[in-house]
Structures are given as C-alpha cells and as structure tokens.
Amino acid sequence: MTRIRTVCVYCGSSPGADPRHMEDAAALGRTLAEAGIGLVYGGGNIGLMGAVARATLSAGGHVTGIIPQFLVDREVMLADVQELLVTEDMHERKRLMFERSDAFVALPGGVGTLEELVEQMTWAQLGRHDKPILIADFGGFWSPLIALLDHMSSQGFIRPGMTVPYVVATGVDEVMPLLENAARLIDDLSEPDEIALQQL
Template identity: 80%
Template sequence: MEHAASLGRALARAGVGLVYGGGNIGLMGAVARAALEAGGHVTGIIPQFLVDREVMLADVQELLVTADMHERKRLMFERSDAFVALPGGVGTLEELVEQMTWAQLGRHDKPILIADFDGFWSPLLTLLEHMTTEGFIRPGFTVPYVVADKVEDILPLLNEAASVLVETEPSPDEAALQQL
C-alpha cells in the first residue's frame, strides 16, 4: 500500500494525471487517494455494476460511470498515455496482457510498465522470457514493456520508453500480422 501511495504522490508532484478504474479500495484506490491528497488530477472510470461493489471513490475530479467493462476499458485506453501494472489479481493481469497484445499487434505505442515490487511479477516476466525462447513470441512481434522495482523509477522509465518507442519500434508488416 505504501508503494501505491508513493506512486500517487509522485504522479501529483510531476503533474501527471491518473486514469484508473474508479474504486476506493485496493492498491489503485490508494494511488488515487494519495494523488488527490497531493493535489493531483484523477479520473475514475467504473461500470455501473461495480459502483457499489468497488466502493467507488467519488472525490475524483472526473468520474465516468459506464454501461459495462468493455466501455470502461475502452475509455481508460483512450484517456491514457501509458499503462502501469501494480501488483494485483486476475483483472490486473487481464488488463496488462490486453495492452501488451494490442501493442504487439501495432494497435498502440503507449508505454507499458510492470511495477515488479518485491518480485511480484517475476513469474510473469519469466513466462514472457520462456515464450520468447520457445518461439511463441517471434522476432518482430516483441511484447514491449519496461519493468520498475522502485516507485521512483516509474516516471523516468515511462518517459524513456515513450521516446524509445517513437524512435525505434517499427510496426510488424501486414503479411506478418496475418500469420498470427
């Protein structure tokens, strides 16, 4: 929770807005509350059916209640310039992998950062390496992401990733995409 709160404060200090799932609980709730307390801008996007279940954080500057999860994820994608995956559960994993897949297929070039606090994501990182070694992630179809193990590295790594992605990462050609 302290890592999450530190991230929220760092975002606010840097003038970086937070777009997140709109809840008041868990790590993302801690990020949002800390960002707000530090004077940051927070946009929460939550589907109606989760308003009560997630204990919605109503204090955000912008709150969007969507019809369903698909609309929520679409709006979160459209309003975000980068993605940070804190330790989390199946929903976090699903959202992370979706953004990685879209980036792999050339649908976006927004930075993706895995916050591997205390080695939480190490099994996933090992799996991604294994997929590459076994040829399931082929050359030209790399899964672009960066890893931070400390909160203070997150914003510098995202900034660096944004400039590197724009400069060096060519999109796979259409014939190669059809092979997927």
C-alpha cells in the same frame, strides 16, 4: 517529443498480503501528482486502487476514475475524484481507460489486473498502439509473469519481430524515468516515418 500527460494505473481492489503494496501504491500516486501527471484508474476506493487515487488527490493531482455500473457498489466508488465516468460494461471501461491514457502501469493485483495488462501488451504487439507499458515488479510480484514471457519467447510462441514491448520497474522512483525514456524511444523510432510522409 510526445509528453506523458496521463498514466493509467492497473491494480488490485484488495490491499494484498504485503503492506508494502499499499505503501507503493500511495507513493506512486504522490509521484504522479508531483510530476503534474494525471491518474486514470478503475474508480474504486478500496485496496491499491483507493490508495493510489487518494494519494494522488492528497498531493494535488488530477484523477479520472472509470468504473462500470455493476461495480459501483461492489468496489466502493471513490466520489472525490475530479472526473468520474460510470460505464455500461467492462468493455467500455477498458476502452475509455485506454483512450484517456498516454502510458500504462501495472501495480500488483489479481486476474483483472493481469487481464488489463496483457490486453495492452497484446494490442502493442499487434501494432494497435505504441503507448509505453510498465510492469511495476515491486518486491518481485510480477517476476513469475516476466519469467513466463521469457519462456514463451524461448519456446517460439513470441516470435522475433513480434516481441512484447514493456519496461520493468523495481521501485517507485524508477517509474517516471522509465516511462519518459520509453516515450522518447518510441518518438525516435517514428521520426523517419513522419519525415518521409512530409516529403511525399
């Protein structure tokens, strides 16, 4: 089975209106560190981004921050991470975040977080990757999006055979078990193809 070694966390550069969002972000960072899983994130030191990264570091975990040059000052870059990559633009940032991650988690955030999540879902839908995608629906934050996805399916815009692959966690303690189970299922689905290739 392919082991999840790094998780990309998409989240807001703001703390949000509910203090629980910051608490959940920090708890997720500690969870990743305790599991020996590296964090890949957007490189900022404020909001949920800063909370998840600082908590990962404080718990002894490895953090890779990836941030475009124009956001270095605006998002207050976290310089304490083990690996910091400053990119020319957002496209390079997103590509590197994808390449360096084995799975994706979306914490609460704004339109940037939404765009990053939906891009990974679209790529998976089109067969461009099979990395697990998890929506952290803590406190029901993403419930409107999940309802919209169901509505798209019922209206025929997400056709049978073109489903959007994702799992949903309602608490931090569910994140790693769900990701690991998703990775196992992906591996199980790919095994017949691997055996067939070996027999050719």
